[in-house]
Amino acid sequence: MSSTNFLHLPHQQLRRRKIFGGIKPAPHKAASLRSRIMPMPLPPQLILPINQYHGTNSSPLVKVGDAVLKYQALTEKLDHTGAALHAPTSGRITAICSAPIAGHPGNAALCIHLQCDGDDNSLELQPCLNHDQLTGFEVLRKIDAAGIVGMGGAGFPTAHKLRLAIEHGTELLIINAAECEPYISTDEALLRERAREVVIGAELLRTACHAPRCIIAIEEDKPAAIAALRSALAHSPIELMLLHSTYPTGGEKQIVQAVTGLEVPVGQYPLNLGILVHNAGTAYAVYQAVAEGKPSISRIITLTGRALQTPKNFEALIGTPAAFLLKLCGVQEQHHLTTVMGGSLMGLQLAHTEVPVTKTTNCLIAATVEDFPQPEPELACIRCGFCAEVCPARLLPQQLYSFARTHNHTQLQSYGLDDCIECGACAYVCPSNIPLVQYYVAAKQDLRTLSVAREQSEHWQTRFQFHQYRTKQEKDSARERRIPTALFPVELLPTDSSPITSVQFSRQLAQQEIADAVARANAKRISRLATDTQMPQHPAKDKE
Ligand code: SF4
Ligand code: SF4
Structure with a gap:
């Protein structure tokens, strides 16, 4: 409200x-x-x-x-x-x-x-x-x-x-x-x-x-x-x-x-x-x-x-x-x-007259050269400020014109190009015959094109990032499936009271295999030590 x-x-x-x-x-x-x-x-x-x-x-x-x-x-x-x-x-x-x-x-x-x-x-x-x-x-x-x-x-x-x-x-x-x-x-x-x-x-x-x-x-x-x-x-x-x-x-x-x-x-x-x-x-x-x-x-x-x-x-x-x-x-x-x-200040010049009347068409002007005399040659801006005096949106048309010529999109936006209603009052009073509105329309079109390109770029960037995330997830889960279960920390292993799953079963089996292997190695080492103590010393070693 x-x-x-x-x-x-x-x-x-x-x-x-x-x-x-x-x-x-x-x-x-x-x-x-x-x-x-x-x-x-x-x-x-x-x-x-x-x-x-x-x-x-x-x-x-x-x-x-x-x-x-x-x-x-x-x-x-x-x-x-x-x-x-x-x-x-x-x-x-x-x-x-x-x-x-x-x-x-x-x-x-x-x-x-x-x-x-x-x-x-x-x-x-x-x-x-x-x-x-x-x-x-x-x-x-x-x-x-x-x-x-x-x-x-x-x-x-x-x-x-x-x-x-x-x-x-x-x-x-x-x-x-x-x-x-x-x-x-x-x-x-x-x-x-x-x-x-x-x-x-x-x-x-x-x-x-x-x-x-x-x-x-x-x-x-x-x-x-x-x-x-x-x-x-x-x-x-x-x-x-x-x-x-x-x-x-x-x-x-x-x-x-x-x-x-x-x-x-x-x-x-x-x-x-x-x-x-x-x-x-x-x-x-x-x-x-x-x-x-x-x-x-x-x-x-x-x-x-x-x-x-x-x-x-x-x-x-x-x-x-x-x-x-x-x-x-x-x-x-x-x-x-x-x-x-449309009207003489905001209307659109038709390329041909086969276009239809729509719900927003309020006027058609069949103009002669007296209605729309040939425009005078465009001259340099003399900074007279007349355009700013008549702008109903309180903009600075001469600044917008300068930024539009140099394609300075940041300044165009900060000087309020979006608020320009394209009324043409500034161009109407300009002593240098600068078709100001044409510059603003072109600049707005540029900004729209850039905005669409930016949106598309953001869209594809998001898709790419999602693709990377998904690939990483898939790799991680594949690696998890391949890792030997014996390397799992003990605290991550299931307890005896938990239901037996295939994963749990394989981990227990692996632990048992490791324990058996360690026992076999120990037994072998003890048996070799015992044998070594009963055998005669090597002659070469005696000389030394
Ligand atoms: S009216 Fe025309 S010449 Fe004067 S400041 Fe504006 S753009 Fe420049
Ligand atoms: S066309 Fe835009 S800049 Fe020019 S007077 Fe109208 S609102 Fe202001």
Whole structure:
């Protein structure tokens, strides 16, 4: 349980805190917010990564050739860190094989390929009308069954996070609606149109984690979403908090600081302070799972960038290829420079657009050269310190840069590279145009590789030591079997009262043999002495 005392602070004292550091880039959100959230037509094929989250283990429940219905479970999780996957529409499984996936290790993952039949036949859903009367355990079970993962980008399974929150004891649930990265407008669009559902989802999450207090935090520059939230919260105990619009306020540790003024210590999580953070999109998925009985098969995604004729937000099925969505928005290939998955500061540049939308994909930017101008040449660091002023994690980016260049892994770790959230604020202000985040990402990859190599080396060393120990044991026991039993110390020999064993028998026999041999030798010596005294002396000896 945490020792924080913000639970009883009046709302005014919690209000409008600013995070440490941060920047204010141009938002670039207006274009995609011009229209409402659009449904999308069915694509011909969906590519569904079996593991939607790094490090999870799931196994397929279907095989190639199977016909599946919408909402049918396609995988089962093998441990708590997994999340189930469901069919977003009806069709036939055509392959289960590796396919390119953005952001996964090796940029590929095992995927289920679903050929859509166009009928969208579904299993019957079981909505829950009295969801406000469910217990925390019942809500948690429904969230788990729906395969929901954090929609903010990290993709941590929601049910697992709730279980950890219950273990730690949660005092405050923060619904993170601070969507500060340029170009991304999914949460704003969601809250403008479906604020009531997000509020119900937040109440269900609060029930599941037993948090006494819940705050929805949103930046002050989203008036339409704020108005919708105020209306939806009219009869709810959940509070609304407006935050300064600074990037990256939406980071998990940063929003905790913005809402409570508390800084999450290095190497710890908000849960260590009794605070649970969930994204607004996750709250909406929880509403769908619990109230409507719908598994997680779709998400809101922003399609934007100057290469699109009609940028907008789509409710996209998980597994939809990026190319299909870009085409729906009228991508102008002659201006299309590159495609980025995510926002302009933390997004990933796609090698090609056949990669599918996953549960964590919030934005696709079809960029022109105006969106992403060619980077200026990288110059030497002039130690201006601007990067340190804006780092929300209070790191020293210029030092990290210097250690990353020299591969000084010890110093990288002691200067807190692990705490870098790769927000890109430092690179954004750097007058020397140093792509700092690229250096940090490469350094983190090096450290991961070294850590894996170290773990493997320790594993093989342990195995070798065990092998040596076992060999020695075998040799010792073999030697013990070969040692003549007569050499055993007398005290180790069995007593007369102990039961006779083959070992005991052989030892007694050996003792007897030794005694007999000694007696024979003594008898021989006495007999020779007697003979010597009766024989005449040798002549040669007489002369002497
Ligand atoms: S902002 Fe760039 S030039 Fe300035 S200290 Fe940081 S890395 Fe060096
Ligand atoms: S990318 Fe890392 S070092 Fe740079 S500002 Fe963000 S947290 Fe700090």
